[in-house]
Amino acid sequence: xxxxxLARLQFALTSVFHFFFVPLTLGLSLFVAILxxxxxxTGNETYKRLTKFWGNIFLINFAVGVVTxxxxxxxxGLNWSEYSRFVxxxxxxxxxxxxxxxxxxxxxxLGIWVFGWDKLSKPLHAATIWIVAIASNLSALWxxxxxxxMQSPVGYRMSEDGSRAEMVDFWALLFNPHVWVQFxxxxxxxxxxxxxxxxxxxxxxxxxxxxxxxxFRISLKFGAIYAFVGTMLVILAGHTQMQExxxxxxxxxxxxxxxxxSEDPASMSLFTIGNEEELRDVFAIxxxxxxxxxxxxxxxxxxRGIKELQTEYEExxxxxxxxPPVAISxxxxxMMVGAGTLMLGIAVLLLFYVLRNRYEFPSWxxxxxxxxxxxxxxxxSTGWILAEIGRQPWIVFGLLKTEDAVTPASVVSSGEIxxxxxxxxxxxxxxxxxxxxxxxxxxxxxxxxxxxxxxxV
Amino acid sequence: MELETLQIIWFxxxxxxxxxxxxxxxxxxxxxxxxxxxxxxxxxxxxxxxTIGPFWDGNEVxxxxxxxxxxxxxxxWYATLFSGFYPALILMLVALILRGVAFEFRSKSENPAWRNxxxxxxxxxxxxxxxxxxxxxxxxxxxxxxxxDMNYTGxxxxxxxxxxxxxxxxxxxxxxxxGAVFLNLKTGGNLQERSLGTAKKAWxxxxxxxLLFMFxxxxxxxxxxxxxxxxxxxxxxxxxxxxxVIFMLNAKSSGWAFIMTTLAIGLSTITIFLELFPRVMxxxxxxxxxxxxxxxxxxxxxxxxxxxxALLFVPLVLAYQIWTYWIFRKRITADSELEY
Numbered sequence: 001x002x003x004x005x006l007a008r009l010q011f012a013l014t015s016v017f018h019f020f021f022v023p024l025t026l027g028l029s030l031f032v033a034i035l036x037x038x039x040x041x042t043g044n045e046t047y048k049r050l051t052k053f054w055g056n057i058f059l060i061n062f063a064v065g066v067v068t069x070x071x072x073x074x075x076x077g078l079n080w081s082e083y084s085r086f087v088x089x090x091x092x093x094x095x096x097x098x099x100x101x102x103x104x105x106x107x108x109x110l111g112i113w114v115f116g117w118d119k120l121s122k123p124l125h126a127a128t129i130w131i132v133a134i135a136s137n138l139s140a141l142w143x144x145x146x147x148x149x150m151q152s153p154v155g156y157r158m159s160e161d162g163s164r165a166e167m168v169d170f171w172a173l174l175f176n177p178h179v180w181v182q183f184x185x186x187x188x189x190x191x192x193x194x195x196x197x198x199x200x201x202x203x204x205x206x207x208x209x210x211x212x213x214x215x216f217r218i219s220l221k222f223g224a225i226y227a228f229v230g231t232m233l234v235i236l237a238g239h240t241q242m243q244e245x246x247x248x249x250x251x252x253x254x255x256x257x258x259x260x261x262s263e264d265p266a267s268m269s270l271f272t273i274g275n276e277e278e279l280r281d282v283f284a285i286x287x288x289x290x291x292x293x294x295x296x297x298x299x300x301x302x303x304r305g306i307k308e309l310q311t312e313y314e315e316x317x318x319x320x321x322x323x324p325p326v327a328i329s330x331x332x333x334x335m336m337v338g339a340g341t342l343m344l345g346i347a348v349l350l351l352f353y354v355l356r357n358r359y360e361f362p363s364w365x366x367x368x369x370x371x372x373x374x375x376x377x378x379x380x381s382t383g384w385i386l387a388e389i390g391r392q393p394w395i396v397f398g399l400l401k402t403e404d405a406v407t408p409a410s411v412v413s414s415g416e417i418x419x420x421x422x423x424x425x426x427x428x429x430x431x432x433x434x435x436x437x438x439x440x441x442x443x444x445x446x447x448x449x450x451x452x453x454x455x456x457v
Numbered sequence: 458m459e460l461e462t463l464q465i466i467w468f469x470x471x472x473x474x475x476x477x478x479x480x481x482x483x484x485x486x487x488x489x490x491x492x493x494x495x496x497x498x499x500x501x502x503x504x505x506x507x508t509i510g511p512f513w514d515g516n517e518v519x520x521x522x523x524x525x526x527x528x529x530x531x532x533x534w535y536a537t538l539f540s541g542f543y544p545a546l547i548l549m550l551v552a553l554i555l556r557g558v559a560f561e562f563r564s565k566s567e568n569p570a571w572r573n574x575x576x577x578x579x580x581x582x583x584x585x586x587x588x589x590x591x592x593x594x595x596x597x598x599x600x601x602x603x604x605x606d607m608n609y610t611g612x613x614x615x616x617x618x619x620x621x622x623x624x625x626x627x628x629x630x631x632x633x634x635x636g637a638v639f640l641n642l643k644t645g646g647n648l649q650e651r652s653l654g655t656a657k658k659a660w661x662x663x664x665x666x667x668l669l670f671m672f673x674x675x676x677x678x679x680x681x682x683x684x685x686x687x688x689x690x691x692x693x694x695x696x697x698x699x700x701x702v703i704f705m706l707n708a709k710s711s712g713w714a715f716i717m718t719t720l721a722i723g724l725s726t727i728t729i730f731l732e733l734f735p736r737v738m739x740x741x742x743x744x745x746x747x748x749x750x751x752x753x754x755x756x757x758x759x760x761x762x763x764x765x766x767a768l769l770f771v772p773l774v775l776a777y778q779i780w781t782y783w784i785f786r787k788r789i790t791a792d793s794e795l796e797y
Contacts, residue, residue, distance in 0.1 A: 088532020
């Protein structure tokens with residue numbers, strides 16, 4: 001198999017896998033911090049036991065997120081050496097800042113939090129988990145500054161010999177509009193992921209009538225509010241992100257909609273079976289005007305289609321195929337949006353119960369809520385697949401193509417990538433199985449008894 | 458600031474990050490390597506892990522930051538090194554993954570077989586990187602085949618030359634010694650006694666292998682041309698520090714012994730960077746094609762931004778990491794409250 005395809009598969013595997021764990025870290029860290037703050041303020045032991053219970057699940061998940069993140073830090077050098085040479089002057093900066101500003105904080109203060117229960121005063125101990133939560137979200141900011149440069153390059157110039165992009169304006173990089181639509185989307189996605197995991201585990205305990213019903217009611221109520229706020233934010237942020245993309249990467253939007261021809265007003269596809277070779281629909285159900293409405297908040301306005309954009313890009317960038325894989329973009333977008341809509345529905349349903357302090361659910365509803373935790377994982381993964389696949393053939397939009405970014409085959413052969421892929425697949429499978437086993441075990445075990453909570457986490 | 462000044466500053470900063478990394482992660486690799494041998498039952502092993510529990514993750518971030526700093530300041534170095542040393546780095550990553558989760562996972566089940574398996578994962582995850590770092594460093598200073606486009610042209614087995622393997626075993630033994638000395642400093646009772654014995658036993662191989670490595674470094678690299686017969690005060694003091702370790706151990710002065718292993722590792726790392734400067738990767742194909750801080754660096758603007766960031770945040774990081782060591786300064790004894 002060719003090196004480019006293998007390198008892309010490996011990147012997809014390692015980054016999607018890494019992002020199974022990151023959003024839960026973002027969401028749960030905040031929840032644990034809030035719980036511990038509640039304990040410090042009220043002195044109520046239940047909050048401390050809840051802190052330890054959710055903290056334990058957070059830690060198991062966090063460990064896998066951290067170790068899979070180490071791979072991310074180095075794989076630009078491993079498989080994408082031409083990319084690293086081309087863009088290191090810019091892309092390396094947010095990565096280094098992320099490590100210096102966020103990873104150090106996160107890992108150091110998490111160490112203090114885990115081992116410092118009897119060494120720090122209560123408020124100081126609670127402060128450490130807040131620092132972890134803030135640092136985790138800060139790390140998301142910096143990595144998205146890096147990613148946003150790939151999506152919508154700003155603040156750079158090409159070097160004199162054209163061999164690399166050089167940073168000329170750090171603030172432009174940081175205040176790239178793409179960052180400020182993507183970052184809220186990702187953080188809200190993290191909240192949502194945390195929320196639905198909290199909901200699922202709490203519902204399970206309520207259904208099974210395990211001890212500590214009250215504690216899990218508190219968790220569920222919190223999870224419900226969290227889920228509602230999270231999904232609302234994620235949808236709003238996603239909406240603004242799409243509008244931003246129309247300006248910077250209209251091709252991604254067109255591919256996500258399987259919009260072959262430019263339309264004004266543009267209709268939105270609900271279900272399309274398309275022919276990617278001939279760039280046409282085989283079968284489609286569309287809502288007239290809806291895409292224009294989503295794009296411009298009114299039922300008119302042109303949304304450019306794939307064919308027109310292809311012609312335009314050929315004029316700008318020279319001959320070539322500038323159309324990303326449409327089916328993958330289209331379906332990942334639908335899965336993300338579908339999952340998001342479903343989550344909002346579930347969150348509203350849940351709020352309807354818990355805000356009236358009702359914790360008895362019809363069996364279909366409790367089943368739905370129990371399994372709803374899979375939805376954010378689906379949405380997170382498909383969201384990133386759309387973001388990265390929809391940008392193809394570019395690795396840095398308009399500047400560098402993915403095919404020109406890979407490490408030369410003379411340096412890293414396909415055999416070596418197959419070896420590394422096998423190694424990662426093996427160890428990631430082990431991580432996934434162990435992680436699920438341990439989280440399930442801790443979740444089922446429930447809260448530790450009050451007197452022996454010391455020394456359990 | 459001038460581009461050249463910035464390039465030198467960033468060479469120094471990368472060197473500082475690696476020096477910090479080897480000193481800090483060095484002892485927790487050592488603890489990981491010794492874990493199955495010094496810890497005779499589950500409680501002892503838990504105590505050993507808890508000596509590094511609050512620190513190891515923060516220590517590892519020194520590496521992540523060094524990687525990030527290389528990427529930002531010397532992208533060509535980052536690209537050439539990690540693509541060139543591909544299989545070695547993959548092995549290292551797999552080991553670090555295993556080790557990282559093992560610390561977290563081992564105590565989540567009471568099953569002895571489970572715990573034992575993860576303890577060995579910690580051992581492998583610590584020993585393998587300890588060796589691989591030595592192999593990588595030796596190859597970087599000895600030189601590897603690099604063409605004029607800065608691409609590595611050797612294979613995996615090019616890296617496994619006797620000189621590099623010797624260095625791998627030397628770093629393994631030094632980190633083991635460093636870990637034993639650290640345990641002697643951080644534990645009380647039986648474990649303190651046992652780790653003292655281990656440190657004394659580990660000293661001789663560590664010292665001999667290091668001397669052997671130094672000897673071969675004169676033969677295998679251009680150290681002699683660059684630094685002369687008397688390489689200067691830094692390498693000399695690293696040897697003195699290493700020799701001093703055994704005297705401190707015999708005097709049961711665990712704090713000083715730890716300072717000495719720290720100095721030995723720190724000064725050796727600095728020596729390696731001195732030997733390299735201003736090169737960052739030596740081409741054995743043609744010295745002209747070596748990567749240097751001048752042809753591998755980012756632009757003056759980027760280095761300037763990064764310098765400001767480093768100036769603001771490195772002191773902060775140091776401050777709170779030192780604070781962590783202060784919080785957990787007590788020795789861990791059989792009576793300590795153990796967090797799992």
